Amino acid sequence: MPERHDIVIIGGGPAGLAAAIGAYEAGCTDVLILERDTHLGGILNQCIHNGFGLHTFGEELTGPEYATRYMDKVAELGIECRLDTMVIDISDSRIVTAVSEDRGVHAIEAGAVVLAMGCRERPRGALNRERLSGW
Ligand SMILES: Cc1cc2nc3c(=O)[nH]c(=O)nc-3n(C[C@H](O)[C@H](O)[C@H](O)COP(=O)(O)OP(=O)(O)OC[C@H]3O[C@@H](n4cnc5c(N)ncnc54)[C@H](O)[C@@H]3O)c2cc1C
Numbered sequence: 001m002p003e004r005h006d007i008v009i010i011g012g013g014p015a016g017l018a019a020a021i022g023a024y025e026a027g028c029t030d031v032l033i034l035e036r037d038t039h040l041g042g043i044l045n046q047c048i049h050n051g052f053g054l055h056t057f058g059e060e061l062t063g064p065e066y067a068t069r070y071m072d073k074v075a076e077l078g079i080e081c082r083l084d085t086m087v088i089d090i091s092d093s094r095i096v097t098a099v100s101e102d103r104g105v106h107a108i109e110a111g112a113v114v115l116a117m118g119c120r121e122r123p124r125g126a127l128n129r130e131r132l133s134g135w
Pocket residue numbers: 010011012013014015016034035036037040041042043044046047051085086087088116117118119
């Protein structure tokens with residue numbers, strides 16, 4: 001039987017951290033965050049300029065400072081985060097397959113899965129020809 005959690009969140013960037021805190025504060029305390037990187041915070045760790053936090057915290061923060069607020073809250077709530085853990089598959093029945101150095105390839109059953117893996121831009125040249133021909 002695979003390990004089971006009520007909510008498995010894939011990605012420990014700002015969206016994943018906020019989802020974890022939101023779920024916990026709404027009463028679902030069995031939350032697991034899986035993050036492929038060696039630290040939480042996602043892309044915000046690259047955003048070293050200020051301007052973050054004005055709406056949420058009423059102060060100017062850099063990206064890493066803003067992310068740290070959420071990381072601290074996640075730690076305070078005791079939400080489990082597994083770093084260096086890359087999700088490679090999700091089945092229709094919400095079996096999440098992940099790989100990490102310490103656990104190898106392993107399966108986790110989720111009551112619900114939150115996809116918070118961010119996104120990336122794709123340059124025009126990377127789109128296939130059929131799609132481009134319609135533009
Ligand atoms: C150069 C740059 C400047 C920016 N400047 C600003 C700004 O000034 N103001 C602003 O509001 N926003 C800015 N942004 C945008 C902001 O950083 C993003 O909107 C925000 O980080 C998105 O959060 P996210 O959690 O959705 O995704 P991300 O921050 O991308 O986090 C996704 C996480 O998921 C993890 N992940 C992905 N796939 C897997 C997998 N298979 N298994 C496990 N983990 C996985 C990634 O490692 C990552 O940690 C900027 C972005 C960039 C790139």
